[in-house]
Amino acid sequence: MTAQRQAPLPDGWAYDASTVDAGVLNAELFSEIGKPLRRREDHRLVTGKGRFSDDFSIEGQLFAAMVRSPYAHARIGAIDKAEAEALPGVVAVLTGQDALDDGLTAINHSPVPSTRFDVRLTAPDGSPPFIGPHLLLPVDKARHVGEAVAIVVAESRAAALDAAEMVDVAWEELPHVIDSLDAIKEDAPTLWDEVPGNTFVDCEHGNPEATKAAFEEAATVVRAKLHINRVTAVTMEPRAALADYDAETGRSTLYAGSGGAVRQKRELSAVLGIPQDDLRVLSYDVGGNFGARNRVYVEFGLVLWASRRLQRPVKYTASRSEAFLTDYQGRDLHTEVALALDADGKFLAMTADNVSNVGARCVSLSPLSKGAGLITGSYHIPVAHLRTRAVFTNTMCTQAYRSSGRPEVTYAIERLVDLAAIETGIDPIELRRRNLLAPQDLPYRNAVGSLYDSGEYEANMDRAMALFEWDDVGRRRADAKARGKILGVGLANYVESSIGTPKERAEITVAPDGAVEVVIGTQPSGQGHETSFGQVVADMLQIPAADVTIVLGDTDRVSVGGGSHSGRSMRHAGTVMVMASADLLRVARDLAAERLDLAPDALDYADGTFTARGTNRSVTLADLSSEQNPLSVARTNEMHAPVFPNGTAICEVEIDPVTCQIAITRYASVDDVGRCINPLIVHGQSHGGIAQGVGQAMWEDCAIDPESGQPLAGSLMDYGLPRIDTMPFFDVEISEVLSPTNPLGIKAGGEGGTTPALATVTLAVLDALRPLGVTDIAMPITPQRIWQALDTAAATPKEKAPA
Amino acid sequence: MRQLAITVNGEVRTADVEDRTLLVEFLREGLGLTGTHVGCDTTQCGACTVIMDGQAVKSCTVLAVMAEGAEVRTIEGLADGDRLHPLQDAFSRHHALQCGFCTPGMIMASLDVIERHGADLDAQTVRHELEGNLCRCTGYHNIVKAVLDAAGRGSPR
Ligand code: FES
Ligand code: FES
Numbered sequence: 001m002t003a004q005r006q007a008p009l010p011d012g013w014a015y016d017a018s019t020v021d022a023g024v025l026n027a028e029l030f031s032e033i034g035k036p037l038r039r040r041e042d043h044r045l046v047t048g049k050g051r052f053s054d055d056f057s058i059e060g061q062l063f064a065a066m067v068r069s070p071y072a073h074a075r076i077g078a079i080d081k082a083e084a085e086a087l088p089g090v091v092a093v094l095t096g097q098d099a100l101d102d103g104l105t106a107i108n109h110s111p112v113p114s115t116r117f118d119v120r121l122t123a124p125d126g127s128p129p130f131i132g133p134h135l136l137l138p139v140d141k142a143r144h145v146g147e148a149v150a151i152v153v154a155e156s157r158a159a160a161l162d163a164a165e166m167v168d169v170a171w172e173e174l175p176h177v178i179d180s181l182d183a184i185k186e187d188a189p190t191l192w193d194e195v196p197g198n199t200f201v202d203c204e205h206g207n208p209e210a211t212k213a214a215f216e217e218a219a220t221v222v223r224a225k226l227h228i229n230r231v232t233a234v235t236m237e238p239r240a241a242l243a244d245y246d247a248e249t250g251r252s253t254l255y256a257g258s259g260g261a262v263r264q265k266r267e268l269s270a271v272l273g274i275p276q277d278d279l280r281v282l283s284y285d286v287g288g289n290f291g292a293r294n295r296v297y298v299e300f301g302l303v304l305w306a307s308r309r310l311q312r313p314v315k316y317t318a319s320r321s322e323a324f325l326t327d328y329q330g331r332d333l334h335t336e337v338a339l340a341l342d343a344d345g346k347f348l349a350m351t352a353d354n355v356s357n358v359g360a361r362c363v364s365l366s367p368l369s370k371g372a373g374l375i376t377g378s379y380h381i382p383v384a385h386l387r388t389r390a391v392f393t394n395t396m397c398t399q400a401y402r403s404s405g406r407p408e409v410t411y412a413i414e415r416l417v418d419l420a421a422i423e424t425g426i427d428p429i430e431l432r433r434r435n436l437l438a439p440q441d442l443p444y445r446n447a448v449g450s451l452y453d454s455g456e457y458e459a460n461m462d463r464a465m466a467l468f469e470w471d472d473v474g475r476r477r478a479d480a481k482a483r484g485k486i487l488g489v490g491l492a493n494y495v496e497s498s499i500g501t502p503k504e505r506a507e508i509t510v511a512p513d514g515a516v517e518v519v520i521g522t523q524p525s526g527q528g529h530e531t532s533f534g535q536v537v538a539d540m541l542q543i544p545a546a547d548v549t550i551v552l553g554d555t556d557r558v559s560v561g562g563g564s565h566s567g568r569s570m571r572h573a574g575t576v577m578v579m580a581s582a583d584l585l586r587v588a589r590d591l592a593a594e595r596l597d598l599a600p601d602a603l604d605y606a607d608g609t610f611t612a613r614g615t616n617r618s619v620t621l622a623d624l625s626s627e628q629n630p631l632s633v634a635r636t637n638e639m640h641a642p643v644f645p646n647g648t649a650i651c652e653v654e655i656d657p658v659t660c661q662i663a664i665t666r667y668a669s670v671d672d673v674g675r676c677i678n679p680l681i682v683h684g685q686s687h688g689g690i691a692q693g694v695g696q697a698m699w700e701d702c703a704i705d706p707e708s709g710q711p712l713a714g715s716l717m718d719y720g721l722p723r724i725d726t727m728p729f730f731d732v733e734i735s736e737v738l739s740p741t742n743p744l745g746i747k748a749g750g751e752g753g754t755t756p757a758l759a760t761v762t763l764a765v766l767d768a769l770r771p772l773g774v775t776d777i778a779m780p781i782t783p784q785r786i787w788q789a790l791d792t793a794a795a796t797p798k799e800k801a802p803a
Numbered sequence: 804m805r806q807l808a809i810t811v812n813g814e815v816r817t818a819d820v821e822d823r824t825l826l827v828e829f830l831r832e833g834l835g836l837t838g839t840h841v842g843c844d845t846t847q848c849g850a851c852t853v854i855m856d857g858q859a860v861k862s863c864t865v866l867a868v869m870a871e872g873a874e875v876r877t878i879e880g881l882a883d884g885d886r887l888h889p890l891q892d893a894f895s896r897h898h899a900l901q902c903g904f905c906t907p908g909m910i911m912a913s914l915d916v917i918e919r920h921g922a923d924l925d926a927q928t929v930r931h932e933l934e935g936n937l938c939r940c941t942g943y944h945n946i947v948k949a950v951l952d953a954a955g956r957g958s959p960r
């Protein structure tokens with residue numbers, strides 16, 4: 001495979017107005033799309049009337065607490081429940097064996113990305129990978145600290161917690177392994193007998209021969225070994241679930257915030273072995289997700305199971321400590337990369353060896369797969385050779401975390417480009433210019449097969465530099481120096497892919513009073529779908545946005561829906577809402593024609609009303625609906641083509657060389673999100689995304705003691721989050737280069753803030769410290785790390801300092 | 804268990820408490836005032852912030868019995884009927900909330916900050932004073948803008 005400029009579009013990739021009957025959209029008719037409308041969800045949230053999972057309570061409910069493994073790896077012997085069961089208020093203590101006896105099965109996470117455009121990942125022998133079954137409670141052994149091995153149910157939360165401490169498990173401690181590079185060594189402890197070497201995915205992509213040849217001819221080669229450290233989402237709302245069981249109907253109801261209620265219903269009903277219709281999942285206000293809530297949690301299955309066994313409602317709310325131990329975590333990629341350049345600084349080839357630490361079992365390969373497709377970043381690199389491996393370790397499972405897989409590879413390529421600039425002596429911006437893809441190169445197939453849709457990469461960079469006042473950096477540097485500080489700047493270009501579950505469905509109903517209701521299967525956790533989706537439907541039907549209500553998160557209302565992840569929501573929901581709106585207008589036109597006794601094409605439509613051309617006879621959408629016969633349509637759409645949001649971000653830091661404190665003094669970015677429906681919301685996404693990326697670069701780390709296997713970051717006192725006094729104001733702008741793949745031209749706007757931020761912060765720090773001899777620094781870049789780096793550099797004789 | 808009376812949002816409210824019951828549990832579970840949230844177990848996040856006798860406190864770190872006889876104000880007591888309090892309105896206008904989980908605590912803490920600083924408030928002071936309230940969604944940019952706006956200090960950018 002070789003990279004290809006102006007690559008032809010595969011079948012079904014470009015949006016074809018004729019196949020979906022929606023026509024070509026006329027942006028001049030948009031009056032709500034593009035407006036920074038204030039959010040409809042705000043009123044309930046600012047008045048304390050939000051409905052988060054733990055806000056629900058049911059008369060007579062019981063409380064659950066988990067018995068968790070204190071060991072990273074241990075065989076589970078006898079479990080003595082007697083003392084716990086004897087405590088007042090304790091109703092039941094249940095173990096993995098009880099679950100097996102009741103016929104419960106493992107959660108089917110389906111971790112292998114499955115759209116036509118995902119990078120294929122297989123076991124070393126080419127077969128589908130073994131993923132490690134995820135039972136609600138294991139029966140053989142615990143494979144990470146914090147893994148639940150029993151559930152205690154009691155009349156009060158306090159009684160449940162007290163009793164959980166009394167459950168006596170006969171543990172047989174086993175040797176453990178924490179880091180994926182240790183786990184692939186010959187003598188590493190094995191987690192699963194089915195996978196003796198712990199490596200359950202091992203594939204190669206790209207063109208090894210051509211890459212090797214290019215490296216042999218190169219004028220310059222730069223290499224780096226990098227670790228993109230493990231972090232966790234820290235949604236401010238800890239996960240919670242309340243299960244209720246109706247013995248009369250045999251139905252269960254689960255109140256549990258997630259990234260998509262439909263998936264929870266499908267996978268949890270399968271675990272319990274009940275028909276899907278016997279489970280209703282409600283997910284109303286969700287206090288942050290960022291990927292962590294997209295997959296099913298064992299506790300959700302456990303409260304459902306317990307409530308069915310005990311015939312009483314059962315509630316579980318994670319403490320923040322439990323969240324740190326057992327929320328699905330993110331990143332944790334080791335990557336070894338190299339870049340070959342010719343004498344003019346043109347990139348010739350790239351290699352990457354990516355090793356993903358999935359934890360104790362595999363719930364998602366999305367990070368490895370997404371990253372694999374984007375190793376060459378925003379640059380034209382003719383050939384590449386990539387090896388991808390996924391490895392089990394005795395740690396909590398990792399999952400897609402905001403911008404799954406892309407910050408990792410963006411960090412790698414941008415660090416390489418920076419190294420290449422130093423090695424060749426070419427200015428880093430100039431080197432980027434020489435290799436960035438030009439608008440006319442797109443559609444572009446990169447060296448590992450990803451097909452970028454559209455974008456103006458160099459324009460992003462120029463615009464971000466102007467926003468950042470790049471020309472003024474020299475003066476600011478001198479100014480900082482006069483104050484005893486060292487200033488550094490770091491710039492990164494990025495491109496990312498948004499794919500996501502391909503199916504989405506919209507049901508649109510017009511009530512006789514003119515109110516429009518849209519049922520859709522995405523699940524916001526702060527992204528404002530109730531507002532922005534309303535803007536789309538309002539413009540499609542030419543009615544005010546205030547007339548549109550969006551219904552989400554109740555599986556009794558929403559039958560199909562992929563949830564919210566991978567920047568899919570506005571693109572998938574927007575597309576299917578456009579189609580359903582077109583359907584609705586077609587149905588309505590026929591009805592109106594009948595009503596007015598005219599041919600359908602004798603009618604004009606505007607502002608919610610059909611008018612007989614040249615007359616004042618008219619009929620509104622509301623007129624066409626009645627209680628018995630509401631005007632209603634449903635449309636399901638499947639869309640596989642990916643889109644490629646892209647942009648540039650620049651960070652400025654000031655470091656105090658005495659205390660090694662580091663402050664972010666400026667941050668600018670330009671994000672090409674395709675069409676922007678609500679800029680107020682999209683800017684908010686950029687801000688939050690930047691903070692999360694900066695957080696990883698500067699403070700966040702799921703530190704684990706390799707000796708004991710114990711997580712060291714168990715509370716907000718030892719896991720560093722971005723705080724209000726450590727964040728700057730941001731200068732963010734939106735670029736709207738439309739995507740050809742969907743009717744609205746949407747890309748995605750939720751993750752672009754995060755994707756380049758790891759690189760921008762690291763490059764800014766290295767820029768500041770390079771004159772002092774520092775050439776490398778690992779994330780998170782804490783004052784201690786800076787102090788160590790300065791110390792090491794000072795102790796290294798100048799002539800021996802690595803280039 | 805004993806019965807405890809606390810004035811909440813201007814009304815004397817009673818509920819049964821244990822000695823170990825926290826003020827936030829009294830509010831959420833005893834009174835059903837679920838607008839006050841719990842985001843941590845180490846007094847770090849501020850999601851539980853309420854005003855007690857005129858001072859912002861983290862209600863996860865106050866025993867209910869310590870609040871006996873006190874005047875407590877929660878997010879539910881801020882709006883005047885359907886009319887939002889200027890802070891609530893500013894948070895919405897500036898998009899200072901996304902998921903909204905930190906928002907009640909953020910608003911109650913800001914109320915206290917504005918009360919103490921009034922017209923002297925600037926961005927740096929807002930950032931310094933709200934350091935004990937965590938938000939994972941917004942990057943804080945719009946929160947600072949909203950607080951300054953509500954304090955009558957306009958918008959810094
Ligand atoms: S709940 Fe986190 S500070 Fe009170
Ligand atoms: S808005 Fe989600 S935590 Fe602040």
